[in-house]
Amino acid sequence: MHNTTTVTNIISIYPCCNSGDNCCHSVALAAPSQERSGVQKKEIGRLPPGSATLPLIGNMHQLIWNKSSVFRWIHRVLNDMGADILTLKLGSVHVMFVTCPEIAREVLRKNEAVFFSRPATFASELFSYGYKSTSLTVIEDQWKKMKRMLTSEVLSPALECKLHGQRVLEADHLVRYVYSQLELTPGGCIDIRHVARHFCGNIIRRLVFGKRYFADESPAAMSVVGPGVDEQEHVDALFTLVNYVYSFCVSDYYPGLVGLDLDGHEKVAKGVMSTLDRLHSPIIDEKVHEWSRRREVGNRRDAGDILDVLVALEDADGQPVLSIDEIKAQTVELMFGSVVYPSNTVEWALAEMMNRSDVMQKAIDELDAVVGKERLVQEYDISKLNYLKSCIREAFRLHPYHAINAPRVAMEDTAIAGYLIPKDSHVIVSRIGLGKNSKVWPEPLGFRPERHLNDGVVVLAEPDLRFVTFGTGRRGCPGVSLGTSFTMVLFARLLQGFSWTKPPGIDIISLQESPTSFALAAPLVLQAKSRLAAHLYVEE
Numbered sequence: 001m002h003n004t005t006t007v008t009n010i011i012s013i014y015p016c017c018n019s020g021d022n023c024c025h026s027v028a029l030a031a032p033s034q035e036r037s038g039v040q041k042k043e044i045g046r047l048p049p050g051s052a053t054l055p056l057i058g059n060m061h062q063l064i065w066n067k068s069s070v071f072r073w074i075h076r077v078l079n080d081m082g083a084d085i086l087t088l089k090l091g092s093v094h095v096m097f098v099t100c101p102e103i104a105r106e107v108l109r110k111n112e113a114v115f116f117s118r119p120a121t122f123a124s125e126l127f128s129y130g131y132k133s134t135s136l137t138v139i140e141d142q143w144k145k146m147k148r149m150l151t152s153e154v155l156s157p158a159l160e161c162k163l164h165g166q167r168v169l170e171a172d173h174l175v176r177y178v179y180s181q182l183e184l185t186p187g188g189c190i191d192i193r194h195v196a197r198h199f200c201g202n203i204i205r206r207l208v209f210g211k212r213y214f215a216d217e218s219p220a221a222m223s224v225v226g227p228g229v230d231e232q233e234h235v236d237a238l239f240t241l242v243n244y245v246y247s248f249c250v251s252d253y254y255p256g257l258v259g260l261d262l263d264g265h266e267k268v269a270k271g272v273m274s275t276l277d278r279l280h281s282p283i284i285d286e287k288v289h290e291w292s293r294r295r296e297v298g299n300r301r302d303a304g305d306i307l308d309v310l311v312a313l314e315d316a317d318g319q320p321v322l323s324i325d326e327i328k329a330q331t332v333e334l335m336f337g338s339v340v341y342p343s344n345t346v347e348w349a350l351a352e353m354m355n356r357s358d359v360m361q362k363a364i365d366e367l368d369a370v371v372g373k374e375r376l377v378q379e380y381d382i383s384k385l386n387y388l389k390s391c392i393r394e395a396f397r398l399h400p401y402h403a404i405n406a407p408r409v410a411m412e413d414t415a416i417a418g419y420l421i422p423k424d425s426h427v428i429v430s431r432i433g434l435g436k437n438s439k440v441w442p443e444p445l446g447f448r449p450e451r452h453l454n455d456g457v458v459v460l461a462e463p464d465l466r467f468v469t470f471g472t473g474r475r476g477c478p479g480v481s482l483g484t485s486f487t488m489v490l491f492a493r494l495l496q497g498f499s500w501t502k503p504p505g506i507d508i509i510s511l512q513e514s515p516t517s518f519a520l521a522a523p524l525v526l527q528a529k530s531r532l533a534a535h536l537y538v539e540e
Contacts, residue, residue, distance in 0.1 A: 050088055058090055064263075071432065085417055127245055170202050209307055214279050241272050247265065337477065348395045375536070382488045393469070405468055
């Protein structure tokens with residue numbers, strides 16, 4: 001491994017996208033002896049640059065010292081080295097971090113077959129019930145089975161259309177709930193984080209389980225009642241899951257330490273699954289039992305929610321396609337993907353816009369021009385709301401909830417960006433590194449939605465990996481349409497339905513990040529006033 005002090009030569013190994021020496025595709029080679037001419041651009045055989053290592057533990061001591069802010073430490077190392085790819089050695093495993101779109105595409109698209117697998121970790125195995133879900137599985141055949149089921153059944157256009165009415169109910173509930181809180185909270189102040197997270201929780205529970213709450217719902221609960229204790233715990237568990245799924249637990253690199261829980265990681269992960277099992281399992285078990293009885297008597301019915309679809313799938317012999325563990329694993333995956341990322345993105349977008357009155361006004365003007373004030377914005381309006389989508393893209397770019405994309409594992413020795421990537425190495429695309437790469441984005445720390453506008457329709461997906469929204473390639477998120485709907489309806493309904501101002505005594509909204517994640521350090525609280533006709537806020 002090469003010491004950071006030896007990184008003295010910058011060699012461009014890609015055709016430059018711009019003139020000059022600052023092409024975003026240049027990478028640092030730790031090779032002072034090759035500073036002279038004659039260096040081959042595609043020379044392969046050395047690892048990407050990295051920090052000096054210690055025998056047996058590699059860089060593990062540095063990871064432990066920086067455990068509370070490991071991702072920030074990694075990105076500081078990258079910035080100090082001026083590199084677009086970095087190697088750390090954790091135990092016997094080489095872990096590479098990528099911050100350049102060109103190299104990211106080489107990993108996730110050009111060499112996707114080599115980097116198909118995921119690392120096997122304590123948390124990912126636990127959260128996926130033994131690698132039974134889609135995105136967390138390390139088993140290719142299992143991934144193929146679950147991905148086929150997702151794309152053809154659960155996330156199919158037909159089911160998305162069928163469940164449209166359920167999504168509308170939750171969008172309407174969102175507006176009514178915020179409106180009802182204006183008279184109940186001092187000064188009409190609304191906790192945006194609370195609203196956003198529980199809108200996403202409500203809507204995915206309704207789509208998957210057919211109901212918003214885990215307990216039986218009363219008529220009052222269908223109007224303006226907020227989340228109960230179970231719903232709060234559910235959302236909190238999903239955010240904790242994302243924090244811990246790939247968080248560099250020591251025992252992931254020293255399997256013999258599993259069970260000792262030296263860093264408390266295992267206890268937290270088990271607590272998450274205890275909560276999710278307690279809330280999900282009774283509903284899933286009841287549904288499995290119901291469909292089992294129906295199979296026995298030949299009494300089929302149409303699927304009313306996503307869980308019905310998962311349980312009702314049958315093979316040619318009339319037997320269930322999915323096991324109970326597969327159903328539970330995929331349910332968890334649908335939940336955390338639908339709650340964490342849309343709610344975090346909307347909260348950050350609004351926080352940024354509160355400090356940019358010009359951006360806020362442009363968004364409101366677009367809503368008034370496209371939708372007006374006589375009706376509430378709907379999913380079919382999204383395609384025309386290009387400026388709003390640009391605001392969301394900019395929030396995705398600047399403020400991903402998680403610093404990294406899910407890691408990949410090299411299934412054989414290969415070369416990326418001219419470097420050797422040994423078999424079993426982990427390669428991680430940095431969401432923070434891509435989105436804030438100054439060689440790709442002018443004024444990378446500024447919130448500038450206009451940079452995403454073009455002559456066509458703006459979309460949230462970013463296949464070129466200049467930043468990460470839904471990923472790319474075979475293991476990219478298959479729920480782009482549904483994820484776009486969740487995010488944009490939440491964002492557009494909040495902007496259309498209410499005028500937002502800073503609370504009294506606050507001149508600037510703080511954009512400080514949490515020390516343990518990349519969410520806002522404190523929940524965003526804003527003052528709200530209704531801006532539409534009164535009848536649009538009440539249930540018909």
